[in-house]
Amino acid sequence: MLEIKDLKATVDGKEILKGINLNIKPGEVHAIMGPNGSGKSTLANILAGRNGYEVTGGSINYNGHALVDMEPEIRAREGIFLAMQYPIEIPGVSNIYFLKNAVNEVRKHHGESELDAMDFMKILKEKMKLLEMKNELIYRAINEGFSGGEKKRNEILQMLLLQPKLAIMDETDSGLDIDALQTISKGVNSLRSAERSFLMITHYQRLLNYIQPDFVHVLARGTIVKSGGKELAAQLEQEGYAFLDNAEAI
Amino acid sequence: MIKLHLDAEKNLLQQFSEQQSKRAEQEPLWLTDIREQAQQNFQQLGLPHRKVENWKYTNVSKLVGKGFQVAAINAMDSIDITPYMISDLDCYRIVLINGQLIAEHSDLDLLKDNVTVNDLATAFATSGNSIEEYFDKVVDYTSQPFASLNSMFFNNGLLLEVAKNAILDKPIHIINISQNTDADLVSYLRNLWLIGKNSQVDIIESHHATDDSCHFVNALSEIVLQDNARCTHYKTHFINQASYHVAGIHIAQQRDSYYEQQSFALSGELVRNDIQVRLQDLGAECKLNGLYRAEDNQHIDYHIIVDHQKPHGTSIENFKGIMDGSGHGVFNGKVIVRPDAQKSDAQQMNKNLLLTKRAEVDTKPELEIYADDVKCSHGSTVGQLDEDALFYLQSRGFNAETAKNLLVYGFASDLINEVSIQPLQQLLKQEILSHLPLVSHFEELV
Ligand SMILES: Nc1ncnc2c1ncn2[C@@H]1O[C@H](COP(=O)(O)OP(=O)(O)O)[C@@H](O)[C@H]1O
Ligand SMILES: [Mg+2]
Numbered sequence: 221m222l223e224i225k226d227l228k229a230t231v232d233g234k235e236i237l238k239g240i241n242l243n244i245k246p247g248e249v250h251a252i253m254g255p256n257g258s259g260k261s262t263l264a265n266i267l268a269g270r271n272g273y274e275v276t277g278g279s280i281n282y283n284g285h286a287l288v289d290m291e292p293e294i295r296a297r298e299g300i301f302l303a304m305q306y307p308i309e310i311p312g313v314s315n316i317y318f319l320k321n322a323v324n325e326v327r328k329h330h331g332e333s334e335l336d337a338m339d340f341m342k343i344l345k346e347k348m349k350l351l352e353m354k355n356e357l358i359y360r361a362i363n364e365g366f367s368g369g370e371k372k373r374n375e376i377l378q379m380l381l382l383q384p385k386l387a388i389m390d391e392t393d394s395g396l397d398i399d400a401l402q403t404i405s406k407g408v409n410s411l412r413s414a415e416r417s418f419l420m421i422t423h424y425q426r427l428l429n430y431i432q433p434d435f436v437h438v439l440a441r442g443t444i445v446k447s448g449g450k451e452l453a454a455q456l457e458q459e460g461y462a463f464l465d466n467a468e469a470i
Numbered sequence: 471m472i473k474l475h476l477d478a479e480k481n482l483l484q485q486f487s488e489q490q491s492k493r494a495e496q497e498p499l500w501l502t503d504i505r506e507q508a509q510q511n512f513q514q515l516g517l518p519h520r521k522v523e524n525w526k527y528t529n530v531s532k533l534v535g536k537g538f539q540v541a542a543i544n545a546m547d548s549i550d551i552t553p554y555m556i557s558d559l560d561c562y563r564i565v566l567i568n569g570q571l572i573a574e575h576s577d578l579d580l581l582k583d584n585v586t587v588n589d590l591a592t593a594f595a596t597s598g599n600s601i602e603e604y605f606d607k608v609v610d611y612t613s614q615p616f617a618s619l620n621s622m623f624f625n626n627g628l629l630l631e632v633a634k635n636a637i638l639d640k641p642i643h644i645i646n647i648s649q650n651t652d653a654d655l656v657s658y659l660r661n662l663w664l665i666g667k668n669s670q671v672d673i674i675e676s677h678h679a680t681d682d683s684c685h686f687v688n689a690l691s692e693i694v695l696q697d698n699a700r701c702t703h704y705k706t707h708f709i710n711q712a713s714y715h716v717a718g719i720h721i722a723q724q725r726d727s728y729y730e731q732q733s734f735a736l737s738g739e740l741v742r743n744d745i746q747v748r749l750q751d752l753g754a755e756c757k758l759n760g761l762y763r764a765e766d767n768q769h770i771d772y773h774i775i776v777d778h779q780k781p782h783g784t785s786i787e788n789f790k791g792i793m794d795g796s797g798h799g800v801f802n803g804k805v806i807v808r809p810d811a812q813k814s815d816a817q818q819m820n821k822n823l824l825l826t827k828r829a830e831v832d833t834k835p836e837l838e839i840y841a842d843d844v845k846c847s848h849g850s851t852v853g854q855l856d857e858d859a860l861f862y863l864q865s866r867g868f869n870a871e872t873a874k875n876l877l878v879y880g881f882a883s884d885l886i887n888e889v890s891i892q893p894l895q896q897l898l899k900q901e902i903l904s905h906l907p908l909v910s911h912f913e914e915l916v
Binding site for chain 1: 856857858859861862863864865866867868869870873876877879880881882883884887
């Protein structure tokens with residue numbers, strides 16, 4: 221599904237990613253943990269195609285395509301989804317317009333017919349119920365005046381609607397209370413399947429209690445310094461990131 | 471350029487003296503005085519050029535090159551006005567062609583009890599009405615050469631009097647149609663609206679042209695709001711990208727009156743709107759909204775003065791500009807708070823979006839405050855589209871062009887949504903969206 225080889229990237233000439241290797245197969249759930257500023261969001265943004273990062277070395281292969289050359293919208297239509305750490309507010313464009321047309325852009329790309337308002341509403345209502353979202357949120361402008369938790373739910377709602385092949389979540393858990401975390405996890409878990417892969421970026425082990433990963437990687441200073449199973453997350457939680465000071469890149 | 475100006479000025483003064491010798495016999499003496507005063511004023515000001523402060527950013531030489539022949543007012547006998555109506559709008563309609571009231575297309579009878587509608591020529595010929603008291607009393611000609619020209623040359627116009635205590639159940643839609651019978655004409659429109667005590671009215675003023683030739687409209691409006699009157703005034707024009715629209719709107723507000731203008735300038739090669747509001751008595755309140763958009767070869771200019779003359783006045787201005795291609799926008803908003811006008815509250819905001827490197831905007835908010843106990847704020851911004859927002863939309867499958875268009879629409883949407891007359895709101899939405907192709911219907915946008 222996703223093969224990252226020796227990926228190096230700079231921001232404003234400063235090297236942030238210093239040779240990342242990561243291999244995600246269909247159906248796998250990977251978690252990336254690491255201290256603030258280690259490059260987690262940088263990696264996520266590069267995968268989604270955000271401007272402002274320069275890939276200076278290595279490669280990213282996504283289902284046989286060289287990802288770096290793809291426009292962000294093509295990546296999205298091809299099944300890459302990034303739930304953002306800081307979802308953007310867009311005044312004047314209603315959430316429902318945004319959601320419906322996003323779904324239809326992806327459907328068109330795959331040669332499927334567009335959903336009409338009624339069919340779309342049916343699906344939307346069902347997903348919103350799962351995420352315990354207030355109805356009025358779909359009639360407001362995108363993320364405008366949403367609370368932190370509502371923004372995060374809205375991200376996961378988009379994920380549920382777009383049904384990505386590779387779902388990347390950047391600190392989706394940060395700032396959420398336990399109830400919200402549980403609800404969101406329920407949504408994410410409902411998407412898990414043998415074909416769909418996840419890359420979860422988080423600072424805390426907490427999320428991984430609800431969405432159990434197959435692999436955990438520790439990112440520090442731009443490289444993956446340790447990889448393991450979900451027990452690694454528990455170890456990090458107890459010992460903190462202090463051990464990294466001595467750790468060698470693997 | 472200066473030679474061009476001098477020739478045009480000479481020509482205009484010549485035209486004026488020829489007309490005036492005939493006109494003076496028909497018109498009341500006081501009107502003759504007004505016209506001659508305007509002529510002297512014009513002679514002093516001359517046609518504007520870029521060395522004149524108030525016209526620094528707006529080059530009118532294209533316009534000066536036109537002949538300035540006054541358009542005839544004997545319009546076509548039968549004209550189909552349906553293209554100029556706003557669909558689904560329930561309103562009282564008033565139709566003018568080149569400044570001439572067309573009674574057969576206007577709902578004069580329906581308005582009768584609440585609103586008196588007259589053409590100016592008729593009103594001038596009748597004595598004992600209020601026209602002499604108000605006409606030409608509101609306009610301030612300071613650095614307004616086009617207003618001077620209007621007073622020199624207008625043939626006819628509209629007198630609209632909303633009766634004391636009248637509350638209108640439907641908006642009045644004033645349809646102004648410009649009809650070229652020849653090339654290089656200018657159509658002078660003149661308005662005097664008297665909004666009576668305690669009355670309440672919504673007025674839509676729209677401007678149209680009958681064909682695709684270059685139309686040049688010079689409009690001058692005086693609006694008086696008497697004590698406690700309320701008027702919401704929507705102004706928009708639908709003209710081609712080769713036409714000129716120069717308008718002066720001068721408003722005098724009396725005690726506790728409320729005036730709101732929502733102005734939309736979304737087409738035309740050269741558009742200049744001078745809006746001047748004088749809060750002449752206690753507790754007067756005004757709100758001015760404006761949305762302008764310019765693309766290649768378009769120039770849109772708003773010059774606004776809000777003059778707080780008495781205590782407890784409130785003014786709110788919210789203007790937004792979208793500059794695409796090589797479009798050029800100008801916003802100059804001056805707020806004056808006179809020594810007497812304590813407890814005034816004046817807010818002004820101008821935000822501009824530049825969509826290309828060639829697009830340009832000159833924005834200048836000005837405050838002149840002579841009172842100490844006042845609340846004033848002003849600000850202006852010039853920016854590009856938000857990269858993060860563009861990425862957000864693209865990362866959900868929208869292509870770059872659609873993402874851009876959605877953001878531009880979002881930028882303008884608060885001003886469009888404030889149009890509380892739904893059919894007009896829809897029309898303006900369509901107008902904006904005609905430049906912003908989107909993935910699907912806009913009804914769902916908000
Ligand atoms: N747009 C940017 N401009 C400048 N520096 C950036 C930018 N984005 C990230 N960085 C820098 O890159 C490093 C990694 O940031 P980030 O990927 O956000 O870390 P994390 O998500 O792990 O907290 C930090 O030192 C940060 O300051
Ligand atoms: Mg981060």
